[in-house]
Amino acid sequence: MLDSTTDLKSMLTRADLLCEQAFLGGAWVDAKSGKTFDVVNPARGDVIAKVADLSREEIADAIDAAEQARHDWASRTGKDRAGVLRKWFDLMMENQEDLAMIMTAEQGKPMTESRGEVAYGASFVEWFAEEAKRIYGETIPGHQPNLRLTVIKQPIGVAAGITPWNFPNAMIARKVAPALAAGCSFVIRPPSLTPLSALAMAKLAEEAGVPAGLFSVVTTTSSSEAGKEFCENPLVRKLTFTGSTEVGRILLKQAADQVMKCSMELGGNAPFIVFDDADLDEAVKGAIACKFRNNGQTCVCANRIYVQAGVYDAFAEKLKKAVEDLHVGDGLKDGTDLGPLIEPSAIDKVKEHLKDAVDKGATVLTGGEEHPLKGQFFKPTIVTGATQEMQVATDETFGPFAPLFKFEDEDDVIAMANDTIFGLASYFYAKDLSRVVKVQEALEYGIVGVNTGIISTEVAPFGGVKQSGLGREGSRHGIEDYMELKYICTAV
Ligand SMILES: NC(=O)C1=CN([C@@H]2O[C@H](COP(=O)(O)OP(=O)(O)OC[C@H]3O[C@@H](n4cnc5c(N)ncnc54)[C@H](OP(=O)(O)O)[C@@H]3O)[C@@H](O)[C@H]2O)C=CC1
Numbered sequence: 483m484l485d486s487t488t489d490l491k492s493m494l495t496r497a498d499l500l501c502e503q504a505f506l507g508g509a510w511v512d513a514k515s516g517k518t519f520d521v522v523n524p525a526r527g528d529v530i531a532k533v534a535d536l537s538r539e540e541i542a543d544a545i546d547a548a549e550q551a552r553h554d555w556a557s558r559t560g561k562d563r564a565g566v567l568r569k570w571f572d573l574m575m576e577n578q579e580d581l582a583m584i585m586t587a588e589q590g591k592p593m594t595e596s597r598g599e600v601a602y603g604a605s606f607v608e609w610f611a612e613e614a615k616r617i618y619g620e621t622i623p624g625h626q627p628n629l630r631l632t633v634i635k636q637p638i639g640v641a642a643g644i645t646p647w648n649f650p651n652a653m654i655a656r657k658v659a660p661a662l663a664a665g666c667s668f669v670i671r672p673p674s675l676t677p678l679s680a681l682a683m684a685k686l687a688e689e690a691g692v693p694a695g696l697f698s699v700v701t702t703t704s705s706s707e708a709g710k711e712f713c714e715n716p717l718v719r720k721l722t723f724t725g726s727t728e729v730g731r732i733l734l735k736q737a738a739d740q741v742m743k744c745s746m747e748l749g750g751n752a753p754f755i756v757f758d759d760a761d762l763d764e765a766v767k768g769a770i771a772c773k774f775r776n777n778g779q780t781c782v783c784a785n786r787i788y789v790q791a792g793v794y795d796a797f798a799e800k801l802k803k804a805v806e807d808l809h810v811g812d813g814l815k816d817g818t819d820l821g822p823l824i825e826p827s828a829i830d831k832v833k834e835h836l837k838d839a840v841d842k843g844a845t846v847l848t849g850g851e852e853h854p855l856k857g858q859f860f861k862p863t864i865v866t867g868a869t870q871e872m873q874v875a876t877d878e879t880f881g882p883f884a885p886l887f888k889f890e891d892e893d894d895v896i897a898m899a900n901d902t903i904f905g906l907a908s909y910f911y912a913k914d915l916s917r918v919v920k921v922q923e924a925l926e927y928g929i930v931g932v933n934t935g936i937i938s939t940e941v942a943p944f945g946g947v948k949q950s951g952l953g954r955e956g957s958r959h960g961i962e963d964y965m966e967l968k969y970i971c972t973a974v
């Protein structure tokens with residue numbers, strides 16, 4: 483059981499991975515003001531660490547250090563940079579259990595998911611280590627006989643990132659790894675709710691030989707000040723953010739003054755469609771994985787479940803049975819499927835969507851109330867009779883609430899699925915080949931899962947269309963955002 487910092491430390495094989503100082507310019511530092519902030523275990527409500535609360539000036543110091551460090555790093559060969567990243571990957575995997583325990587203690591997700599996330603985060607480091615050696619340019623046939631045209635790719639410079647609490651490791655790895663592979667330096671501001679995973683990753687990056695100043699972790703409670711410094715400091719040339727669309731808009735406006743390159747991985751409102759020719763057991767498995775991973779606190783998780791009329795009742799019954807088998811509890815305990823929600827306001831949002839749905843005619847099939855464990859635990863919930871007029875049709879719940887919408891016709895469900903400002907992930911289950919091709923092309927989303935509820939992998943481009951964001955992370959495309967093209971026209 484976890485009671486205090488000392489207890490978490492005593493559970494780790496490497497207690498030094500539980501860091502409370504910030505990692506700034508290659509040094510582990512307290513805030514100059516001496517201020518700290520509490521990191522709270524959401525399953526128990528106890529303080530597990532007191533982390534340095536840096537000021538805007540200290541964030542500027544980290545940016546200066548990143549500017550100093552980047553030139554030498556960029557001049558090294560891709561193979562050399564790849565070697566350092568590969569070592570970082572190896573260290574993350576060697577320390578997977580400790581990193582997972584730190585993550586569960588600060589974020590609440592079950593240990594099985596935390597182990598999975600550490601491996602997922604590390605996979606981006608491994609992938610981009612390999613890509614560091616493959617930053618190819620191109621030659622273009624000249625438009626005059628004496629001209630030779632070439633295009634080279636160069637690192638953009640200092641990159642800065644802001645990440646959310648729902649994936650405390652992978653969201654950072656997915657940004658930092660391509661940046662370092664490209665030859666950039668990086669300053670990350672992790673969320674104040676879950677800074678410990680970021681600091682543990684920095685400890686291992688340092689051991690892997692990432693040069694001083696190249697990668698800093700600036701912990702602070704003032705996310706808006708960090709955002710302003712990242713956008714207003716002329717040394718920063720690239721901003722990457724994962725979080726809500728609302729904050730993404732603020733950052734894009736702030737970044738406009740410096741015409742800074744931005745990547746935004748923002749909110750979703752994923753439709754999950756079950757057609758009448760679907761394998762219902764597979765669809766239920768997919769819905770459980772997709773809706774309840776991380777307790778529904780995932781921007782690619784199913785927010786609206788559309789089921790065709792002919793299979794609606796059968797699907798609802800099977801889903802109910804599967805949901806009632808999910809075990810809610812402390813993520814550090816064996817057998818837990820769903821941990822706590824991240825903070826009290828997250829419970830409020832689930833309750834708000836539930837009340838709105840019931841007020842507008844939905845029926846609770848299972849759950850629908852706080853879990854007997856109280857605190858930030860909520861029973862996984864299904865409602866039937868959901869409609870497009872309900873709040874959940876337009877707004878991401880980010881919690882364990884599964885609304886079932888009934889539909890009759892393929893064109894209608896495509897129209898309903900696309901009727902949103904968001905366009906991150908979408909899913910559907912069907913067997914008929916022409917239906918599969920038609921629907922996958924008609925869904926206005928950056929990602930479509932066909933007969934699967936899990937689409938995340940380092941080898942594929944992750945990102946959204948419409949107000950779900952800009953740019954792609956992972957895959958061979960993920961490194962492009964950290965580089966500039968230079969066209970060279972040589973007369974001979
Ligand atoms: N795409 C995704 O993966 C995510 C989507 N969301 C969506 O957003 C909703 C709200 O979640 P929430 O965590 O509040 O998301 P936010 O967008 O508010 O937070 C994400 C990150 O941005 C930081 N942040 C907040 N305000 C600013 C600002 N003005 N300038 C710079 N950084 C800022 C936060 O820091 P701090 O919290 O320390 O202030 C956090 O690190 C969720 O319910 C979900 O719908 C949320 C998280 C991830």
Ligand SMILES: O=C(O)[C@H](O)CS(=O)(=O)O
Nearest residue numbers: 648649779780781782938
């Ligand atoms: O990689 C993932 O699965 C997601 O990025 C997690 S989230 O950003 O969709 O929440």
